[in-house]
Amino acid sequence: xxxxxxxxxxxxxxxxxxxxxxxxxxxxxxxxxxxxxxxxxxxxxxxxxxxxxxxxxxxxxxxxxxxxxxxxxxxxxxxxxxxxxxxxxxxxxxxxxxxxxxxxxxxxxxxxxxxxxxxxxxxxxxxxxxxxxxxxxxxxxxxxxxxxxxxxxxxxxxxxxxxxxxxxxxxxxxxxxxx
Numbered sequence: 001x002x003x004x005x006x007x008x009x010x011x012x013x014x015x016x017x018x019x020x021x022x023x024x025x026x027x028x029x030x031x032x033x034x035x036x037x038x039x040x041x042x043x044x045x046x047x048x049x050x051x052x053x054x055x056x057x058x059x060x061x062x063x064x065x066x067x068x069x070x071x072x073x074x075x076x077x078x079x080x081x082x083x084x085x086x087x088x089x090x091x092x093x094x095x096x097x098x099x100x101x102x103x104x105x106x107x108x109x110x111x112x113x114x115x116x117x118x119x120x121x122x123x124x125x126x127x128x129x130x131x132x133x134x135x136x137x138x139x140x141x142x143x144x145x146x147x148x149x150x151x152x153x154x155x156x157x158x159x160x161x162x163x164x165x166x167x168x169x170x171x172x173x174x175x176x177x178x179x
Contacts, residue, residue: 013092013111017045019068020104024048030111035085051083067098067107074098079114091118146170 014027023042031038034047049057063078070076077095084090096109134140141161143154152173156166162175 011113013113015048015109015111017107017109018042018104019107033082033084033090051085051087053083056081056083063094063096064107067096070098072097072099079118090115145173 011029013030013033015024015030016026017024021042022045024045024047025040025042026034028038034050036047059080063076063080066078067076075095075097077093079091079093082090082092091114092111093114094109094111096107098105098107100106131142134142139157141154141158143152143158145152149170150173151170152175153170154162159166159168162171164171164175
């Protein structure tokens with residue numbers, strides 16, 4: 001019950017799968033993600049997968065196999081996509097262990113919705129790609145600053161504007177300020 005209490009804080013989902021009966025138990029957070037009324041009883045595993053596409057269901061296979069092959073108590077961590085009952089695609093970071101209680105094996109996992117983190121990373125990667133394409137056009141001067149060493153490096157256009165050869169190594173920030 002301590003795990004259940006801890007998992008109810010901060011939107012953390014708690015779920016326990018029982019491979020022998022293909023059932024699971026979960027906390028209220030997971031029930032909400034599934035769009036069902038919360039229950040303390042075991043439920044058929046198909047309820048967990050009800051809103052998942054075949055592609056998303058396939059992403060569960062590798063982590064499930066890793067858990068099955070791991071020794072009891074060894075922590076496994078992974079990220080997987082998950083469709084909520086409302087149809088929104090989210091990303092969950094899961095920490096899970098295989099355990100045995102009273103002779104019954106189960107997989108116990110805590111999951112945290114990291115959708116905002118994943119989307120921010122994808123947006124940053126997209127912006128970096130756009131910046132790179134812009135820089136490759138040859139019409140945009142760009143630079144990188146190494147604050148620890150006080151150096152600037154940039155593309156050929158920036159170096160040209162600073163009066164340096166295109167293949168010049170990184171240079172002190174004072175030089176760009178002076179130019």
